[in-house]
Amino acid sequence: MSASRFTLHRLWAIVLKEFIQMKRDRVTFGMMVGIPLMQLMLFGFAINSDPKHLPTALRAADQGPFARTFVAALRTSGYFTLTHEATTEAEARRLLQLGEVQFVINIPEDFSRRLLRGERPTLLIEADATDPSATGPALNAVRAIADHVLDRDLTGPLARLHAKAGPIDLQLHAHYNPENITQYNVVPGLMGVVLTMTMVIITALAITRERERGTMENLLSTPVRPIEVMLGKILPYIVVGYIQVTLILVASHFVFHVPMIGSLPLLYAVSLLFIAANLAMGITFSTLAKNQLQAVQMAFFFFLPSILLSGFMFPFRGMPEWAQWVGSVLPNTHYLRIVRGILLKGNGLAEITPHLWPLLAFLVVAMAIGVKRYRQTLD
Amino acid sequence: MPPPPAAAPPGSDFAIDVTGVTKRFGSKTVVNAIDLRVRRGEIYGFLGPNGSGKTTFIRMLCGLLTPDAGTGTCLGYDVRTQQSDIKRHVGYMTQKFSYYEDLSIRENLDFIARLYDLPDRRAAVQRSLERLGLANRSHQLAGQLSGGWKQRLSLAACLIHSPQLLLLDEPTAGVDPKARREFWDEIHRLAAEGLTVLITTHYMDEAERCHRLAYLAYGKLLTHGTLDDVLASVRLTTWTVTGPDLLDLAKKIRSLPGIEQVVAFGTTLHVSGRDAAALEASLTSVRDPRHEWNKIRSGLEDVFISLMDSAKDNFA
Ligand SMILES: Nc1ncnc2c1ncn2[C@@H]1O[C@H](COP(=O)(O)OP(=O)(O)OP(=O)(O)O)[C@@H](O)[C@H]1O
Numbered sequence: 001m002s003a004s005r006f007t008l009h010r011l012w013a014i015v016l017k018e019f020i021q022m023k024r025d026r027v028t029f030g031m032m033v034g035i036p037l038m039q040l041m042l043f044g045f046a047i048n049s050d051p052k053h054l055p056t057a058l059r060a061a062d063q064g065p066f067a068r069t070f071v072a073a074l075r076t077s078g079y080f081t082l083t084h085e086a087t088t089e090a091e092a093r094r095l096l097q098l099g100e101v102q103f104v105i106n107i108p109e110d111f112s113r114r115l116l117r118g119e120r121p122t123l124l125i126e127a128d129a130t131d132p133s134a135t136g137p138a139l140n141a142v143r144a145i146a147d148h149v150l151d152r153d154l155t156g157p158l159a160r161l162h163a164k165a166g167p168i169d170l171q172l173h174a175h176y177n178p179e180n181i182t183q184y185n186v187v188p189g190l191m192g193v194v195l196t197m198t199m200v201i202i203t204a205l206a207i208t209r210e211r212e213r214g215t216m217e218n219l220l221s222t223p224v225r226p227i228e229v230m231l232g233k234i235l236p237y238i239v240v241g242y243i244q245v246t247l248i249l250v251a252s253h254f255v256f257h258v259p260m261i262g263s264l265p266l267l268y269a270v271s272l273l274f275i276a277a278n279l280a281m282g283i284t285f286s287t288l289a290k291n292q293l294q295a296v297q298m299a300f301f302f303f304l305p306s307i308l309l310s311g312f313m314f315p316f317r318g319m320p321e322w323a324q325w326v327g328s329v330l331p332n333t334h335y336l337r338i339v340r341g342i343l344l345k346g347n348g349l350a351e352i353t354p355h356l357w358p359l360l361a362f363l364v365v366a367m368a369i370g371v372k373r374y375r376q377t378l379d
Numbered sequence: 380m381p382p383p384p385a386a387a388p389p390g391s392d393f394a395i396d397v398t399g400v401t402k403r404f405g406s407k408t409v410v411n412a413i414d415l416r417v418r419r420g421e422i423y424g425f426l427g428p429n430g431s432g433k434t435t436f437i438r439m440l441c442g443l444l445t446p447d448a449g450t451g452t453c454l455g456y457d458v459r460t461q462q463s464d465i466k467r468h469v470g471y472m473t474q475k476f477s478y479y480e481d482l483s484i485r486e487n488l489d490f491i492a493r494l495y496d497l498p499d500r501r502a503a504v505q506r507s508l509e510r511l512g513l514a515n516r517s518h519q520l521a522g523q524l525s526g527g528w529k530q531r532l533s534l535a536a537c538l539i540h541s542p543q544l545l546l547l548d549e550p551t552a553g554v555d556p557k558a559r560r561e562f563w564d565e566i567h568r569l570a571a572e573g574l575t576v577l578i579t580t581h582y583m584d585e586a587e588r589c590h591r592l593a594y595l596a597y598g599k600l601l602t603h604g605t606l607d608d609v610l611a612s613v614r615l616t617t618w619t620v621t622g623p624d625l626l627d628l629a630k631k632i633r634s635l636p637g638i639e640q641v642v643a644f645g646t647t648l649h650v651s652g653r654d655a656a657a658l659e660a661s662l663t664s665v666r667d668p669r670h671e672w673n674k675i676r677s678g679l680e681d682v683f684i685s686l687m688d689s690a691k692d693n694f695a
């Protein structure tokens with residue numbers, strides 16, 4: 001076939017047409033904005049960004065000065081409110097089970113004595129970690145307290161007790177959810193999930209819809225090239241993807257107070273790769289599907305592992321090896337790490353580069369299959 | 380309509396010149412070794428029963444399907460290798476409405492104009508809106524148009540890039556008689572300006588408005604030529620009969636030798652057959668003084684049905 005060359009005019013024609021159609025299809029546009037907000041609200045209920053004054057039971061077998069200092073420090077941290085005094089282990093366990101308290105602090109009988117002997121007495125804190133987002137910050141606070149609370153008391157001849165890893169052997173025991181996914185993981189993780197869901201579905205329908213409505217035959221009878229159609233259908237939704245990213249970031253910051261340590265421009269820049277990878281995946285589905293229902297099913301088929309095996313739902317390293325292998329092919333897995341890395345750990349380009357390559361590879365492969373599968377004739 | 384581009388492609392007097400064009404879907408041969416020549420400036424009618432392969436043939440002409448066998452040119456471009464050149468100079472109106480229902484008339488035309496990279500796009504859109512009387516509806520969404528207006532939009536859209544050949548696939552299906560007549564007047568105006576038109580239809584009155592006709596059944600070209608050529612290609616004899624109890628008569632004669640078609644038209648019955656002698660012998664045997672018999676010229680429809688019946692015997 002004598003090739004008609006790629007032109008920006010025709011690409012722009014498709015882009016413009018898609019925007020007009022998007023504007024007319026209020027319901028779909030509403031969904032694209034509504035889905036991120038709805039998901040944020042749903043997941044947001046489980047997230048109390050800075051939970052304080054958590055009900056706590058104290059089971060103190062030792063009432064000595066060191067124990068009192070420790071308990072006072074916990075109180076002043078603001079995270080703990082002593083609501084119950086338990087005398088037996090069974091009683092404490094029952095309080096935890098009923099959800100009456102979030103924490104039980106166990107101070108053993110010989111706490112002060114062993115502390116003075118430098119034997120690093122054990123201090124056991126049990127937590128109800130069903131909602132890890134609630135317990136995480138409080139437990140972090142406990143660690144800091146355990147290391148430094150006794151600094152003022154342990155002076156003079158007792159200063160030698162600082163010597164080792166800290167005067168107290170702090171044992172944290174998380175019940176019910178030992179994995180301890182922390183709250184901040186959820187909201188940034190949601191970005192990848194929301195984008196995967198909406199981007200793939202939207203473009204999966206793009207070409208199937210044209211074929212089902214018969215407009216494809218017309219499109220094919222004009223000089224337009226496959227790559228022009230594909231790019232023309234991808235570009236408008238990149239804009240939509242960025243609207244979603246912005247919505248989530250704004251909500252993360254103002255509603256959920258997720259820390260944003262790293263560079264936002266960097267996050268925006270690398271999001272392009274992820275959005276494009278999902279759009280290309282959608283377009284490819286759309287060239288494979290025979291009708292819109294099939295396209296949606298394929299999108300769903302892609303969405304499920306993206307949410308389950310990417311490390312969003314379950315800790316990635318806790319998954320069996322095959323699942324990790326599948327997970328590491330999925331763009332969402334890498335994007336999740338990039339977003340968490342940039343927002344929570346302040347990662348720069350150097351740290352996230354290892355995750356950019358898999359995204360790029362995915363994009364190129366998906367796009368290539370899409371262009372190849374896009375039939376320029378009706379054969 | 381501006382004149383066709385000066386750089387007319389090489390080629391003969393024929394806008395379409397193909398031989399042996401064949402298309403198979405699986406084991407089914409849908410278009411079977413068709414030869415067709417259409418002169419420039421001609422209105423060529425393409426007829427045939429449902430599923431005879433008309434749409435498939437047209438799709439091969441404009442590069443949407445690749446023929447399994449056969450060679451030829453369309454506007455001088457090779458139908459197998461120069462599909463993208465063909466696309467630029469052909470206007471194809473699909474059988475099913477295929478513009479965007481959620482775009483307005485103007486937006487649809489503008490979109491198509493952009494795809495063809497027209498140099499003065501705005502003017503071209505405005506011109507085609509005016510030419511087809513769409514100007515004061517240009518902001519209406521295509522999905523809200525009635526059948527007749529959709530058809531005008533489709534015609535306007537496939538004319539926007541000043542093609543040299545129009546391929547119209549059942550453009551008048553479901554359109555009222557007045558709109559159909561206006562449509563055909565427009566087609567004749569276009570042809571007078573030098574455009575070649577290949578048009579499929581199931582309406583006999585429309586077939587008679589074409590310069591030439593071709594009749595297709597089971598993927599085979601059964602006959603072609605001018606109206607008279609086609610009528611003469613089947614030596615069909617047709618008699619009409621009027622009078623009482625025509626239904627009984629029809630039942631009685633249907634199985635007689637030489638009688639191939641018995642069709643009721645209001646209060647007359649048309650009786651035709653290819654073997655004139657056998658037909659007339661059979662008719663004599665049922666003569667009844669209450670009936671009035673007349674021999675008439677066979678109509679196009681009778682001829683086509685006869686062609687289809689004999690084709691069924693041969694191919695199906
Ligand atoms: N893509 C395809 N795959 C398989 N079979 C097909 C395909 N397209 C058409 N056919 C078959 O080819 C035959 C001819 O179809 P075509 O649409 O060309 O007929 P047509 O003459 O246009 O009929 P109509 O008058 O109903 O429009 C039909 O039997 C149809 O089922």
Ligand SMILES: [Mg+2]
Pocket residue numbers: 433434435474548
């Ligand atoms: Mg057809």
